[in-house]
Amino acid sequence: MSDINNPPKSYAFLLLDGFSTLGFSCALDALSLANHHPSGRQFYRWRLLSENGDIAKAYNGVSIAVDGPLSPLERGETLIVCAGEHAGRAASKPVLNWLRREARRGNDLGALSSGTYILALAGLIGGKRVTTHWEYKTALAEMLPDVTMEDTIFSIDGRIFTSAGGAASMDMMLHRLQNDYGTDLATWVADQMVYTVPRSHSDAQRMSLQSRPEVRNAKLLKAMQVMENNIEDPLTPDEIAAAINLSTRQMERLFARYLSISPKRHYMRVRLEKGRNLLRQTDMSVTDICVACGFRSLSHFSKSYRANYGISPALETKSSSVLWSGTP
Structure with a gap:
């Protein structure tokens, strides 16, 4: 693991109405469990955002209080766009303009499920290799001919990382944990999740x-x-x-x-x-x-x-x- 004196890595989750609670929870819990490691170290910190700072409503009716409205990202802070049903409805001009502005800071940008579509509307994934939930793949492929749509559970292309959502969010975050702090921490977190065989980005979304x-x-x-x-x-x-x-x-x-x-x-x-x-x-x-x-x-x-x-x-x-x- 890296130097214990290094500050924790920061994440911001943008929760758009209709987001998937499963995908969001899998991603957030991976960071949260890392902070419960026996070393006692805080590896990550995070905040939850919505467009206006209002309670975010998931597709299944669950409401989640957030920490605030859209605000500038910190230097080195990673943003993850969490979406689900009715992604286009949640892609307001303020959200898209904010994403474009924050992308210019050079921070890592991630997306869960149809969050990939939000990044596409903001013009942030042109020429990239990305993934999204398999139900949306055909549509995005028709709309974005310059983007390589992959059938994998998650994709990484430079600073852009995208996931199919659902349980695949857990695989993607375990991959990031491994890159951040090594295999030992990622394995420990996977064990806490009772997730005995984490998948790689090359795994397909659906059963063959x-x-x-x-x-x-x-x-x-x-x-x-x-x-x-x-x-x-x-x-x-x-x-x-x-x-x-x-x-x-x-x-x-x-x-x-x-x-x-x-x-x-x-x-x-x-x-x-x-x-x-x-x-x-x-x-x-x-x-x-x-x-x-x-x-x-x-x-x-x-x-x-x-x-x-x-x-x-x-x-x-x-x-x-x-x-x-x-x-x-």
Whole structure:
């Protein structure tokens, strides 16, 4: 560990309405537990901020009192933007202007979950490698073509570090603890969290298809991957079967046995899931999303979407329009 006489490292957490309590708690508790190390040393200190200093309200209704409103960061103080649902609604002009101003100080900037989108609206992640919760990845990839969206649980690119949120916040903070003070402290904190196998930044966010209990056949796995890789220009059942060296009938039996669904229906669900993410998280038109999901007819897309989700694409767009409606 570094010199005990060194001052504690400072963090500021910006809590935006709708933030995830799980992601925030995992990040904060890692710092808090470090300060309970038997050495008796205070390794970290922190403060909680909201836009106006008002109580911050999480997505699940939990309210958290903060230490104050937006204020200048100290030299060397690390900022973490904590967001969740309705990120665009929380991205007010004062918040974005404050982020741009504080970024010029050269401090480390972090984000949890859709906090990555807030940094994007402030123009702070251009050309960077970043991550966000997997539900938002497709939307951000469409909106930010110059940004490399990674599927990992957290990403680090220079002074910018981003996390998928949730439990991944704990992995990211343990990584920072290790860099700050060494493996011994990070391991001790992980043990206190009863977290026996911390993950690295290269770990994927979601359980791989190979690891899912319902996917126990290599041919089935390959068929599912072929579908996910061909959404905008869907393949026919015969083409998918040929790609995995099976007959169409053999492929149908595989899907029926392991997933209790036809290949055609599974493929449709994959395409509609992408459509739903784009409708909820971007301002793309329904027509453009229809094309991005491989539908040649807007009426077919609308009918299929309503049958699967019980709502039309147009109504889905209206009900979700505030989610990404930030004001750059």
